[in-house]
Amino acid sequence: MSTGTTAPRERGRWIERWDPEDETFWKETGEKTAKRNLLYSVLCEHIGFSIWSLWSVMVLFMGPAYGIDPAGKFFLIATATAVGAVVRVPYTFAVARFGGRNWTVVSAALLLAPTVAALVVMEPGTPYGVFVAVAALTGVGGGNFASSMTNINAFFPLRKKGWALGLNAGGGNIGVPVVQLAALLVIGTAGAGHPRLLLAAYVPLIVAAAALALVRMDNLAPVRRDAGAVRDAARDPHTWIMAFLYVGTFGSFIGYSFAFGLVLQTQFGRTPLQAASLTFIGPLLGSLARPVGGALADRLGGARITLATFVAMAGATGLVVLASVRESLPVFLVGFVALFALSGLGNGSAYKMIPGIFQAKAVARGMTGEAAAAWGRRLSGASMGLIGAVGALGGLGINLVFRETFTDSGSGTAAFVTFLGFYAVCCAVTWAVYLRRPAAGALPVAGAAAKQQLTSV
Structure with missing residues (x-):
């Protein structure tokens, strides 16, 4: 039955019927x-990423007067990542x-806490423990x-998810290079002794984003x-397989973004100043590549693009x-x-795989039509949070590995060798789970429609 009329809402801007x-x-x-x-999701997520990555640039302002060595600085950014x-x-x-919508408003407003605290x-002269607490915020x-x-x-409907999720995440990810560019502007004009200028600029932006979402x-x-959807997603092995792969894509993106400078x-x-003039380039390209990865996955299949991305990442790491x-x-x-x-491309293609996997299942x-689409949306949406959480822990791992290797040798060479091995895995x-025998590897029941759906993930 067509539902092509304006969807009715109840109090609080609730859409009661939704059939994309x-x-x-x-x-x-x-x-x-x-x-x-x-559009407004991208705006709020963009500022969220800027605040999350704040300490990747705050450490650039922390000269000898702060008395914090490189290992201590790596721990600050690792704390924020964790x-x-x-x-x-x-x-x-x-x-x-x-x-x-309601949670977008609340989560955007919560960004005021770490920003004002850092301000x-x-x-x-501030105790190191205070910096750790604020970084955690x-x-x-x-x-x-x-x-x-x-x-x-x-x-969004399944056929548009790669593009939509890639754009949503890519627009958010751009918050990382934007805050780094803003830090470059502050350091280049006012000097490294004025981090509060950067922090003060974000306060009205946070308020505006929350108001627009409202x-x-x-x-x-x-x-x-x-909430049962999250429990069901947590029981599915493909949630954790995709979480592992997302460690390799998003974990790399956020870990490298925080550590580059x-x-x-x-x-x-x-x-x-020299570091700030270079650090934004990589995160910017990675953010712009994310929707491209999602769009390529829509056309060619997420698993194919993801595999090609990991092969290329191994080469770049070498x-x-x-x-x-x-x-x-x-x-270098x-x-x-x-x-x-490459990590940006992989982020987009990996997230395209998730709804395709659950739709195939x-x-x-034996589900068809809207029943299959609704089941797939329910499980894929719930799994995305879990996958995103584990993927972000990959960023923590990267920063901790950097901390250890720089403490031991003053060089990151051993860290990059470790990352090269991980990309090979x-x-x-x-290949083994999603390309070698996709139907047998991902589905409890093999049918022609299911095979075709999964091959396109």
């Missing part, structure tokens, strides 16, 4: 509403409990990704209070190892920036 797979509904009502929610990963799990539940304490910005992706996944976004009633300062002796051994900054930058761009269970897992 119905082409009539999508053309007449759904697409416009979905794109409007996507908290951001952990809070993604409750943020995923929050969409079903409170509504996507207060950011000066020499910025983790709330990392949680925004999980709730945002879970929310937007429910708005008046322009919607909640979807069909996903309300479905410190690596340039510690291993290559760059000044804060180049970085060579540059690190030879202490060649130009070659080429390889490292390539890693960012619905078909294998990711290649093997992607």
Whole structure:
């Protein structure tokens, strides 16, 4: 039955009926509403990423007067990464409990806490433990990704998910290079002694984002209070297989984004201004590549693009190892920036795989039409938060490995060798589970429709 009329809402901007797979509904009502929610979701997630990655640039302002060595700085950014990963799990539940629009408003407003706290304490003489606590607060910005992706996944039909999720995540990821560019502007004009200028600029932006989400976004009633979906997703082995692969893509992106400036300062002796002038390039390319990865996955299949990405990341890491051994900054930058761009492609293609996998499992269970689409949306949306949380922990792992290798040797070479081995394992897992025998590997029941669906993930 067509539902091509304006969806009725109850108090609080709740949409009671939502059927994006119905082409009539999508053309007449759904697409416009979905794109409007996507726009403001991107805005809030963008600022969330900027605040989450705040300490990747705050450490550039922390000169000798702060008395913090490179290992201490790596621990600050690792703390922010860890908290951001952990809070993604409750943020995923929050969409079903409170509504996507409502939680977007709350999660955006929460960004004021770490920003104002950093504004207060950011000066020499502040105890290191205080800096650690404030860095931990910025983790709330990392949680925004999980709730945002879970929310937007429910708005779009399967055929559009790669593009929509890639754009949502890519627009959010760009918050990392934007805050780094803003830091470069502050350091280049006012000097490294004025971090509060950067922090103060974000306060009105946070307020504006929360206000716009309040008046322009919607909640979807069909996903309300479905906490059981998260439990079901947690029991499915493919949630954890995809989480492992996402460690390789998003874990690389966020881990390298946080560490890039410190690596340039510690291993290559760059000044804060020199480091800040380079750090934004990689995260920017990685963010822009994410929707491209999603779109390519829509056309060619997410598993194929993801495997090609891991192969290329292994090659780029080999180049970085060579540059690190030879202490060649130009070659190092080429390889490292390539890693960012490739991780962005892989982020987009990996997230496209998730709804395809659960849609295929619905078909294998004998479901068809809207029943299959609804089951797939329910499980894929719930799994995204868990996958995002584990993927972000990959960023923590990267920063901890860097901390150990720089403490032991003053060089990141051993860390990059470790990452090279991990990408090789990711290649093997992607091929073995999703490309070698996709129907047998991912589905409990093998049917022609299910095989075709899974091959396209």
